[in-house]
Amino acid sequence: MLSLRKIDLVENIDLRKLCTIKIGGIGKHIFFPKTMEEFKIIQTEAFEKNKKIYILGIGSNVIFKDGILDHYFISTRKFKFLKYWDKGNEVYIHASAGISFKEILSLVKEKNLEGFEKLAGIPATIGGAITMNAGAFGVEIFDILEKVYWLNKQGEIVESHKNSINHSYRYTDFQKEGIVLSAILKLKKSKKPIKEIIKKIILDRNKKQPVNVPTSGSTYKNHKQYPAGFLLEKSGLKGYRIGDIGFSEKHANFLINYGNANYTDLMKLLEHAENLVKSNFNIELQKEVKIIG
Ligand SMILES: Cc1cc2nc3c(=O)[nH]c(=O)nc-3n(C[C@H](O)[C@H](O)[C@H](O)COP(=O)(O)OP(=O)(O)OC[C@H]3O[C@@H](n4cnc5c(N)ncnc54)[C@H](O)[C@@H]3O)c2cc1C
Structure with a gap:
């Protein structure tokens, strides 16, 4: 035992x-x-x-x-397994929650698989990506997901087809309950030069987003009419800092830790941003980033 x-x-x-x-x-x-x-x-x-x-x-x-x-x-970083199998033109990948997108990407490049390329460059594990319904360039992980195995509060392992999981833009019910243990993804064998396509996608991301700096990705979810970055930028917050925490000069929706940022300054900055956007646009920003404590 x-x-x-x-x-x-x-x-x-x-x-x-x-x-x-x-x-x-x-x-x-x-x-x-x-x-x-x-x-x-x-x-x-x-x-x-x-x-x-x-x-x-x-x-x-x-x-x-x-x-x-x-x-x-x-x-989940020590909980790792990754298996795959072919079915005709399709390739199924069974990955544990701790498998990173980088590890999936290696397989995608090696086998020249289609479907994952727009998610390339997102720093995520399978568990985190499913919980957040991570996505980029119009593709979400749910687009290539088949099923999820997860642990419920009763300690049972549940197998759920993606259609039975409540999900929307950057949301799934796993944000409220359940531990994602593993998932099955479905990709296609491709004739396109997948490695080249991925290279371009990553270059494109790096042009738009801050790279190699301490950040937590998108701070706020995009509003149905306006991207959060636009609302923040138009409110004069691009590059705005309180102490060592600030919104990136490159993309206003990315928080950057410029050295020794602390939680108190961060909360002041978020409150200031939310108030400004509310008074300028009458829009209440919704946090994408998860505050834990
Ligand atoms: C530079 C940068 C670029 C980014 N670009 C994008 C982007 O293009 N698109 C996008 O969608 N996101 C982006 N993000 C945000 C982030 O990468 C994604 O939200 C990602 O899915 C988080 O994965 P993670 O494994 O780090 O999860 P974490 O950040 O560790 O966790 C996120 C949430 O999921 C929960 N969680 C994690 N694992 C599990 C699990 N196994 N079971 C249940 N709950 C779990 C956590 O408790 C937390 O609430 C970016 C972040 C950075 C820093």
């Missing part, structure tokens, strides 16, 4: 190490499960001890609060 003690656990970790924007306090318990069974054990223990659970992929769309966070954080 497996016990919690056998599961990899790091205590008192600097949460800045677990998110791409590098803001946050101390996480008291970070578990690194390697099997589905270990996820179940952590979840059971969390219920018994009345701890909140937060799942972490790469941490590319999260910001942690300051101080000591006494939750059960579960990182």
Whole structure:
């Protein structure tokens, strides 16, 4: 019988190490499960001890609060498997929650597969991408998704076809409940030069978005009429900073940590931005980034 003690656990970790924007306090318990069974054990223990659970992929769309966070954080980065098989012209990929888009991309390039290329360059794990319904250039992960295996509150592993999962733009019900364990993606064998197409897509992303700086991706969701970046830019917030946190000069919807940014300044900046956009456009910005704490 497996016990919690056998599961990899790091205590008192600097949460800045677990998110791409590098803001946050101390996480008291970070578990690194390697099997589905270990996820179940952590979840059971969390219920018994009345701890909140937060799942972490790469941490590319999260910001942690300051101080000591006494939750059960579960990182998926050690939970890895990747299998694939052909069915005629189609290729199915079964990937665990901790598999990164970079790892999927290697397979896509090696086998010259079509369907994933517009998602190239998003810093995501499979679990994080499904939970956020990540997407770019008009394609979302749900477009290439077949099914998801996930852990419900009762500790059961559920198999759900994508059509039975409530999802919309940058939203799925996994943001409210459930741990994504793995997923099956469906791609096509292609005759197009996929590697070349991917290269162009990544170049295009890099032209529009800040690269190689600590950021948490899109801060706000696009409004149905206007991109969030447009609303922020027109409100004079492109490049606007409070302390070491600011909106990028390159893309106003990206927050940048310019050195030693802290959570208090960040919240001041977000409040200021939301108030300005509300007074200029009568639009209430909706956060895409997840604030954890
Ligand atoms: C430079 C940059 C560019 C980006 N570009 C894009 C883009 O083009 N398109 C886009 O959509 N996003 C983009 N993002 C945002 C981010 O990459 C995506 O939201 C991505 O899907 C997050 O994946 P992650 O593994 O890092 O998840 P995390 O950021 O770790 O987590 C995101 C949310 O999902 C939850 N979660 C994570 N894993 C699981 C799981 N297994 N089960 C249940 N819940 C889970 C977390 O608790 C959190 O609420 C960008 C971010 C950066 C930094």
